[in-house]
Amino acid sequence: MTTHFKPNSVAGRDVASQLHSQTNPTRLEENGPLIVTRGEGIRVFDDSGKSYIDAMAGLWCASLGFNNQRLAAAANRQYGELGFYHTFFNRTHAPATDLAEKLLQLTGMEGGKTYFATSGSEANETMVKLAWIYHTVRGKPTKRKVIARDRAFHGSTIAAASMCGLTFMHREFGLPIAGFLHTLCPDPYRNMLPGESEEQFAQRLADELEKLILREGADTIAAFIAEPINAGGGIIVPPASYFAKIERVLKKYDILCLGDEIVCGFGRTGNWFGKETVGMQPDMMALAKGLSSSYFPISAVVMAGEIYEAVKTFNKQGGSLGHGFTNSGHPVGVAVSLEAIKIYEEMNIVDHVRQMGKRLRGHFDHLAGLFPIIGDVRGEGLMLGIEIVADRDTRVPFDPALEAGPTFDRIAYENGLIGRCMGDTLGFSPPLIVTESDIDEIAERCETSLKQLQKALAA
Template identity: 50%
Template sequence: MADRLNSPAARDVKFVMHPYTNMEKHKESGPLIVEKASGVWVTDDSGKRYIEGMAGLWCTSLGFGEERLIEAAAKQMRELPYYHLFTHKTHNPAIDLAEKLCGMAPGNMGQVFFANSGSEANDTAIKLIWYYNNAVGRPEKKKILARLKGYHGVTVAAASLTGLPYNHKDFDLPIANIGHVDCPHYYRYGEEGETEEEFATRLAENLEKRILEEGPDTVAAFFAEPIMGAGGVILPPKTYFQKIQPVLKKYDVLLVADEVICGFGRTGNMFGCETFGIEPDMVTVAKALSSAYLPISALMVSQDIADAVSKNSGKIGTFGHGYTYSGHPAAVAVALETLKIYEERDILAHVREVGPHMQARLREFQDHPMVGEVRGTGLIGAVETVADKATKRSFDPALAVGPKLMMAAQQNGVILRATPGDAIAFSPPLIITKSEIDQMVDGFAKALDQVHADLNKAAA
């Protein structure tokens, strides 16, 4: 009895507050304790192996156990384990990474601000947008628009941008000056007889109406993921970004591309902006920037914004924003090595080779009686389940079909993610092989059939 009470699982339940977890259920089920990992595989404390079909949290792009990243961190820790970028100080790794990012980023990026997570990068973008508009004499231009089902993080401001109810409920969010517009999910929100292009046109028109309703002199920025990740792997309808960008430019509304999930190869291009023809004023990145080996994120801003911010800091006397660990030298060193590996191993070519295989395998589920839509590109995808294929009716949320599928897949040796609307997300490490994709998809197929049989049995 004493051993069970002092086991790692029991101590976890007692002491650890878990993100995105039903804490009451956790007291009963306990955690999956992951002890080691290699490549696309992780192993729990009982020795069972799983394909990590979500690359952790969409982030471990080079898989687990990449020795070059481990050595980059160790080498930097020996030379300069910590220093900061405050008050005119810097270090060479930060300089090198900022220059590298500005050279490879979409748009005309002039400067980089380092942070530690995607949430912090997006939070910083909001602050910078407000600061910038004050700097250029537009103190009323402060409202920010994002999209329903979009995900931009969990700080107070970034969670306000996020368009998902569970990120707002009982947190007293969203805060003032942040609002939401249409979710660009054609399968769910396209009208009968409406083409994707017509749907995109309607959303662009709705965006313009919203800007006019709010007052163009008050709307400062629009945040968008190239592919909406945590909201369910929602791809933009055809011509969407081509139609909304002229609206933003017409009213001088900044476009912030949240590349936290899509950046660094996930879609088959280095950035999702390239995949979908986005020309941003700001770009946020994290996750695959360091293959998640150490926490680091970055906000890249256009040269015009950088210049205005610089002049305003001169007027005030300082730029009063920053984090203790902004540009942490070890994290930066790992990020630099990660970018080198992407180039040397031509990770983009690999994604373009294996991505179509994953997409083809996932689309085999389209005819399954539980599946409404299969969507994705490159090495990101989702299978959305429905109670009725003809009407697209979703399952009763009380049935928790998505979580049940996620747990059934785990029992079959595949770690995946349930997203809103009972869609199961796939986002494996970019190094995954075709045979490993087959193992991942086959494990999910077993889970899908098991849950379908259980639902039929319960309904009988």
């Protein structure tokens, strides 16, 4: 164990005591953690008092910034009233009912039901289990497999991680488990063939999906899961007709469409939900992150009426749904979420994100004119990515040994800007409360950092 941290310092004690998510243990031992002490709007401060704009809203989640007092007050009020109760065995409380109803209305899933959980991974796994019930009740119990996409991120529990299409989520654990398959990633920048139009590309992706279904046997496939816009795989916006073509195939083979709206939901892409941005029509949707602006660990599944009917039919002899989390529908989580949604409505989130997103996109397009290392600028709303490349004309990526993306992250961090590289794609997903001047500041710090990165790479 390293000893170069001050005795009894938070850094030293942290390194000695905490295993961190998605962190290299050796690097953490060498460099120590970033100790975040407080938040102010879109900014966070470290223990030396240095301020950073967190242009990733933490993990694509703190849509209302880092110290929203209305959310704090809503939590406080609810703690004072009913600090915990569960939703097992016919129990409920009014805030959970209010949020269940509100989510059905917002997602256009009236006639369906809302189910509460506590993380995105749990919500995604809940959708898979509900898909199994749905097919079993309809006399198709062999429909069990789930198709996800390469480069997808759907969470860290065993089935959710199996749905990821990222090797770093699989390699230490021998994942994916059996029955979790992957089809092509709809990345126009990387996967379109020379001379292929977006339309032809989308058709090829749908054809590949159909081939996979036929190879495996349609009677073995329960569901297809996708984010409207893939966040963690590198902010990948599919071609315009992608979901229409994919859904035609799914319908043909009686396969459910599961929408992972955990990042895209609640305004992030310039619509209330990402499905509107990309023309997706899921049978179930997983919601988390922006739902409570991540001020409480809460997630939800919103499902169409037929899915609920299947659960009811399965249990018509008197059994109960064999699924649930202690904190499903936690009163404080639902109270915070109701307040977050109220704020989104008051600030007219969709218009605001569109305007701010357009401004940030404009800056990034301008930067693409200045920096030849920018190969692609993409995204929707306030979910934007810049892919940096060794050669813009041929799209040849940087030698991975150069660690171009992580180098940008380190430089940006020195400049007080927290972004997130996904390979060589630099991601930006700031809190949705950003103002015009915040956007300009993000762009300025990004420009400074790109200048320094270009110099470092040339050296």
